[in-house]
Structures are given as structure tokens and as C-alpha cells.
Amino acid sequence: MKAAPFDYTRARDSAHAVELLAAAEGERFAKIIAGGQSLGPMLNLRLSEPDLLVDVRTCPDLRRYHDDGETILYGAAVTHSEVEDGTVPDPCHGWLSEAARRIAYRAVRNRGTMGGSIVHADPAADWLVILLLLDAEVVILGSEGTRTAALSGFVTGPFSTDLGANEVLVGIRIARRSSHVRYGYRKTAAKVGEFATAFCVALVDPERGESRAVLGAIERPPIVIDDLSHASTATGAEALVNSHVPGIDAPSVRLHAVALRRAVRALEGSGGSG
Numbered sequence: 001m002k003a004a005p006f007d008y009t010r011a012r013d014s015a016h017a018v019e020l021l022a023a024a025e026g027e028r029f030a031k032i033i034a035g036g037q038s039l040g041p042m043l044n045l046r047l048s049e050p051d052l053l054v055d056v057r058t059c060p061d062l063r064r065y066h067d068d069g070e071t072i073l074y075g076a077a078v079t080h081s082e083v084e085d086g087t088v089p090d091p092c093h094g095w096l097s098e099a100a101r102r103i104a105y106r107a108v109r110n111r112g113t114m115g116g117s118i119v120h121a122d123p124a125a126d127w128l129v130i131l132l133l134l135d136a137e138v139v140i141l142g143s144e145g146t147r148t149a150a151l152s153g154f155v156t157g158p159f160s161t162d163l164g165a166n167e168v169l170v171g172i173r174i175a176r177r178s179s180h181v182r183y184g185y186r187k188t189a190a191k192v193g194e195f196a197t198a199f200c201v202a203l204v205d206p207e208r209g210e211s212r213a214v215l216g217a218i219e220r221p222p223i224v225i226d227d228l229s230h231a232s233t234a235t236g237a238e239a240l241v242n243s244h245v246p247g248i249d250a251p252s253v254r255l256h257a258v259a260l261r262r263a264v265r266a267l268e269g270s271g272g273s274g
């Protein structure tokens with residue numbers, strides 16, 4: 001199928017994108033497009049039929065990063081492959097870059113953006129799960145100015161966020177982790193480059209007093225698990241999945257519990273992936 005007809009315009013910067021959205025309000029359905037890797041298929045399937053696409057992919061302010069020593073603020077249009085390649089700094093000592101490399105395949109990573117992935121809010125998406133683990137913040141620009149929110153509050157459901165109609169996601173802020181941080185990563189997918197069927201990431205950073213795991217690919221927003229004390233045994237992990245994700249069937253509980261257990265066990269090893 002082909003997309004329904006739409007107008008297309010390229011925003012000069014994020015403020016211009018907000019102006020264009022505000023000007024269309026009430027008259028035309030305007031939508032931001034970044035890498036088009038999620039929106040493109042939705043247009044072609046006519047799951048979304050905007051009158052106007054506002055392209056932010058080349059906005060200079062969304063393509064930058066700012067490193068203040070404690071945190072890194074990525075512009076929303078930084079691509080997956082820029083994180084993979086180390087074109088932007090990695091606050092996780094290389095782990096973020098490794099995680100980016102496991103998103104889809106290179107052609108998708110070259111165009112897909114961190115911001116687009118978050119706003120699309122697919123519960124199986126890699127960035128959502130990884131950035132929740134890192135307790136990231138999002139920076140949003142609207143007609144009333146800029147606001148900052150915790151990513152955990154920004155995502156309100158599967159494919160749903162609290163982004164207003166005239167708002168643009170401008171940045172994602174991640175705190176630098178200490179050199180003693182350990183990570184666990186377990187993604188199960190039918191084939192390399194496909195969305196996960198089970199996905200769990202975990203971290204322990206003793207210097208920052210952080211310890212948590214995040215479960216994704218569960219048809220609802222990713223779940224944060226703070227108490228990992230029983231997560232590395234089969235029964236403990238299944239009990240945690242049952243209590244955090246009530247109502248899923250037994251095979252799904254086992255699938256997600258294996259991901260949780262392996263990610264948490266990797267924390268006890270060398271800090272690599274599970």
C-alpha cells in the first residue's frame with residue numbers, strides 16, 4: 001500500500017518545528033518525522049494519515065550533544081549509528097555503543113533516531129528499555145517553552161507518551177556512570193535485527209547507589225525492577241515477573257524470567273552482556 005498524500009516541510013530548528021505544528025493546529029493534522037523508520041511503514045499502511053509532515057532530521061540543534069561532565073544531553077535527532085560509532089560520547093563506558101549496535105541492522109540505525117524511537121514508544125524498542133535503565137530525562141519544547149521530564153513518566157503506555165500536540169522532543173539526558181558500573185543485557189529475538197520477544201537489561205553502580213533491571217517486550221511500557229536480590233534464581237525471577245507483570249500466561253512468564261535471570265547473572269560476572 002502507498003501513503004495517503006501529505007505535504008512535507010523541513011524545519012530549520014526545533015523552535016521552527018514547534019511553530020509549524022502550532023500553525024497547523026485545528027486545521028491540519030501535522031506530524032513530526034525524523035528517521036522515518038517507524039513512521040514510514042505506518043504511513044504506507046495508512047495507520048497514520050497526516051496532512052503535513054515536519055521533518056526535523058537535519059535540525060542542527062537536534063543533531064548536537066552537550067557534555068557538562070556529569071551528564072550528556074543528546075539531541076533528539078542523534079542516530080542509533082552515531083551512538084554505535086562513538087561519534088557522540090558514551091556516558092556508560094562503551095556499553096551504550098554496544099547496545100546501539102544491537103538495534104535492527106545498519107541501514108535502520110543510520111536513519112533511526114533516539115528521539116523518534118522514544119516518541120514512537122514501542123514497548124519492544126531497545127532505547128526505551130535501555131534509557132529507562134539509565135533513568136534518563138527527556139527535554140521537550142512547546143509553544144509555552146521548555147520542560148524536562150523523567151522518561152519513566154513520559155511514556156504513558158504502549159505507543160503512547162505525554163507529548164503534547166505542539167511539542168517536540170529536543171533532547172535526552174543521561175548521567176555518566178562510574179567506572180565501577182556493571183551491566184547485564186539479554187535480548188531474545190527470532191532473528192538478528194528483529195524486535196525482541198524478550199528483553200531485559202540490568203545495572204549495578206555501587207558509587208551511585210544504583211541497582212535495577214528493566215523488562216521490555218511485554219506489550220506494555222517497560223517495567224522497572226528495583227529489588228534484584230532474588231532475581232538470579234529461576235523461582236525468584238518467575239516470582240518477580242508474576243508480581244510486576246500480572247496476568248500474562250505461564251510460557252511468557254518463563255520467557256521473561258529467563259531474560260531477567262540472565263541479565264542479572266551477568267552483573268555478577270565481568271560486567272559484560274548476559
Ligand SMILES: Cc1cc2nc3c(=O)[nH]c(=O)nc-3n(C[C@H](O)[C@H](O)[C@H](O)COP(=O)(O)OP(=O)(O)OC[C@H]3O[C@@H](n4cnc5c(N)ncnc54)[C@H](O)[C@@H]3O)c2cc1C
Nearest residue numbers: 032034035036037038039104112113116117119125126169
Ligand atoms: C526493519 C526495521 C527493524 C527495526 N528493528 C528495531 C529493533 O530491533 N529495535 C528497535 O528499537 N527499533 C527497531 N526499529 C525501529 C527503529 O529503531 C526506528 O528508527 C525508531 O523506532 C524510530 O526512530 P525514527 O527516527 O525513525 O522516527 P520516525 O519513524 O521518524 O518517527 C517515529 C515517531 O516519533 C515521532 N517523532 C520523531 N522524532 C520526534 C521528535 N524529535 N519530537 C517529537 N516527535 C518525534 C514521529 O512523529 C513518529 O510518531 C526497526 C525499524 C525497522 C524499519
